[in-house]
Amino acid sequence: xxxxxxxxxxIMITGASRGLGAALTLAFAAQGANLAICARxxxxxxxxxxxxxxxxxxxxxxxxxxxxxxxxERFIASVEFQFGAIDVLINNASILGPSPMPFxxxxxxxxxxxxxxxxxxxxxxxxxxxxxxxxxxxxxxxxNVTSEAGHTGYAGWGAYGISKFGLEGMTETWADEVSDTEVxxxxxxxxxxxxxxxxxxxxxxxxxxxxxxxxxxxxxYLASEKSIAVNGQRFQAQDFSA
Amino acid sequence: xxxFIIPDHLNASQxxxxxxxxxxxxxxxxxxxxxxxxxxxxFFDLGKQLKTGDLLxxxxxxxxxAVINGNWKRxxxxxxxxxxxxxxxxxxxxxxxxxxxxLLTAGVELGDVLEFAPDxxxxxxxxxxxxxxxxxxxxxxxxxLFERIYQCGHPVRYEYIHEPWSLDYYQTVFATNPGSVEMPxxxxxFSWEMLLKLQRQGVRLAYIQLHTGLSYLMDDIVKLSPDxxxxxxxxxxxxxALIHKTKxxxxxxxxxxxxxxxxxxxxxxxxxxxxxxxxxxxxYITRGLQLQVVDGLITGFHEPEASHLDMLTAFxxxxxxxxxxxxxxxSSYLWHEFGDMQLIL
Numbered sequence: 001x002x003x004x005x006x007x008x009x010x011i012m013i014t015g016a017s018r019g020l021g022a023a024l025t026l027a028f029a030a031q032g033a034n035l036a037i038c039a040r041x042x043x044x045x046x047x048x049x050x051x052x053x054x055x056x057x058x059x060x061x062x063x064x065x066x067x068x069x070x071x072x073e074r075f076i077a078s079v080e081f082q083f084g085a086i087d088v089l090i091n092n093a094s095i096l097g098p099s100p101m102p103f104x105x106x107x108x109x110x111x112x113x114x115x116x117x118x119x120x121x122x123x124x125x126x127x128x129x130x131x132x133x134x135x136x137x138x139x140x141x142x143x144n145v146t147s148e149a150g151h152t153g154y155a156g157w158g159a160y161g162i163s164k165f166g167l168e169g170m171t172e173t174w175a176d177e178v179s180d181t182e183v184x185x186x187x188x189x190x191x192x193x194x195x196x197x198x199x200x201x202x203x204x205x206x207x208x209x210x211x212x213x214x215x216x217x218x219x220x221y222l223a224s225e226k227s228i229a230v231n232g233q234r235f236q237a238q239d240f241s242a
Numbered sequence: 243x244x245x246f247i248i249p250d251h252l253n254a255s256q257x258x259x260x261x262x263x264x265x266x267x268x269x270x271x272x273x274x275x276x277x278x279x280x281x282x283x284x285f286f287d288l289g290k291q292l293k294t295g296d297l298l299x300x301x302x303x304x305x306x307x308a309v310i311n312g313n314w315k316r317x318x319x320x321x322x323x324x325x326x327x328x329x330x331x332x333x334x335x336x337x338x339x340x341x342x343x344x345l346l347t348a349g350v351e352l353g354d355v356l357e358f359a360p361d362x363x364x365x366x367x368x369x370x371x372x373x374x375x376x377x378x379x380x381x382x383x384x385x386x387l388f389e390r391i392y393q394c395g396h397p398v399r400y401e402y403i404h405e406p407w408s409l410d411y412y413q414t415v416f417a418t419n420p421g422s423v424e425m426p427x428x429x430x431x432f433s434w435e436m437l438l439k440l441q442r443q444g445v446r447l448a449y450i451q452l453h454t455g456l457s458y459l460m461d462d463i464v465k466l467s468p469d470x471x472x473x474x475x476x477x478x479x480x481x482x483a484l485i486h487k488t489k490x491x492x493x494x495x496x497x498x499x500x501x502x503x504x505x506x507x508x509x510x511x512x513x514x515x516x517x518x519x520x521x522x523x524x525x526y527i528t529r530g531l532q533l534q535v536v537d538g539l540i541t542g543f544h545e546p547e548a549s550h551l552d553m554l555t556a557f558x559x560x561x562x563x564x565x566x567x568x569x570x571x572x573s574s575y576l577w578h579e580f581g582d583m584q585l586i587l
Binding site for chain 1 (some may be wrong): 302304306381385388389392393408410411415416417418419420434437441442449
């Protein structure tokens with residue numbers, strides 16, 4: 001029922017319409033991979049799809065919110081229908097919540113729940129769905145995009161940091177559960193980057209920021225056979241050298 | 243098949259997780275194929291019944307939301323238009339634009355249009371034939387059609403289900419290839435915790451895909467005979483190779499579900515040996531058919547009229563099977579896709 005007639009890698013990236021997600025999409029497109037991308041914003045996603053296609057990739061772009069189980073099922077079923085299998089999953093989609101970020105002391109309840117839904121529940125739903133095919137084929141790499149704020153608690157990083165703490169715990173738990181298999185689950189802290197999300201997190205930032213396109217080596221490494229024995233590790237993208 | 247009646251309270255209307263137990267903690271009745279001996283236990287302890295070198299074959303087909311509601315429209319030459327609500331159940335994928343479907347309203351004719359959303363509709367493109375299904379051609383195809391089905395569709399739920407359980411409840415934990423219109427339910431009780439533990443115990447795992455069609459057609463519509471029931475399936479090379487290896491090492495091939503039996507007993511080469519295959523099958527397995535590949539079966543409890551039961555008599559003498567079903571009723575085993583399990587080995 002699918003058109004799995006290609007030996008290209010299929011890379012799935014959530015939150016691919018902007019920033020790091022868009023840069024990852026174009027980097028893997030340039031490597032000749034098939035791309036399965038999703039985001040909530042259709043117009044921007046379409047633009048990234050067209051750019052990736054221009055680089056020669058076959059791209060399936062689906063408007064979807066990773067916090068919605070029906071969207072996740074629709075997205076991944078469509079990808080399986082089109083490409084047959086998913087080799088690499090990058091859980092990149094996340095939201096910051098209110099900006100400027102309030103203290104937890106002041107955090108609105110609804111916003112807190114929403115940030116955790118997208119940033120923590122979302123990767124759970126997507127990974128639980130995708131990792132099954134990886135376990136069956138005996139190969140696959142899951143890469144979770146985390147943050148320094150998910151490693152150390154900072155006043156003012158609110159629900160975002162807590163959601164990333166959850167994601168880091170989830171990465172370790174998942175990695176341990178599949179440690180007897182050929183599937184690997186790791187996480188990457190990209191560091192501070194020049195993105196719209198960073199502008200919301202640190203308005204009027206007055207120091208130099210890395211560009212997303214310059215910090216992708218660790219993702220390419222974790223998607224490659226070179227990292228086949230690496231599981232449950234946390235990488236800092238800006239300190240990584242292949 | 244001998245007559246028996248399933249008391250209402252034995253119809254599992256809730257998934258185990260909503261009855262307060264894990265999916266892998268349903269009950270397991272083990273029926274010895276040779277002696278008819280019955281033992282009772284927990285599905286979670288399945289490993290006690292298996293040996294190092296046995297091979298479990300699982301159907302990794304994933305359930306699609308096959309029920310779609312829409313409006314039935316007909317525009318005649320006199321421009322008289324008709325519009326009424328209609329439910330369809332997708333029954334079988336034909337190609338990128340076409341599915342066979344069961345229409346739950348009588349009187350639909352060639353050329354009628356079923357509209358599911360303003361920009362998503364299908365035309366009936368066949369005259370009413372012998373079978374209960376109609377051929378529908380959608381206005382979108384390929385991955386886009388798949389996406390639209392997921393946007394609009396719901397899982398098939400039968401009359402003993404009283405709550406609109408979401409599609410996730412109709413999936414096995416190892417389902418990856420979407421295409422079944424009913425859950426291949428024999429695998430539902432497995433958890434990854436169990437599968438990984440079984441592997442550590444030395445039990446091998448392999449997968450096939452068989453996309454199920456509709457097994458139960460509405461009461462007032464023509465019944466489908468099993469040999470009219472074509473289902474798409476695929477036995478991968480790796481699975482065929484593991485079956486050969488297991489047989490050579492005198493391990494047992496245990497099918498998880500009658501769909502797996504159907505696929506494995508269909509994909510035979512000229513010597514009656516399992517081979518990789520991708521296609522359709524209408525094989526009807528019943529008593530008297532010599533099983534070539536499968537040694538044992540994990541399955542749910544089936545309704546008395548289900549053709550699945552005929553298939554079980556290919557594994558075990560009917561008197562043993564009936565006795566096990568009587569005991570299942572007396573011991574309050576639960577029936578259907580959310581119910582308890584039987585191992586015939």
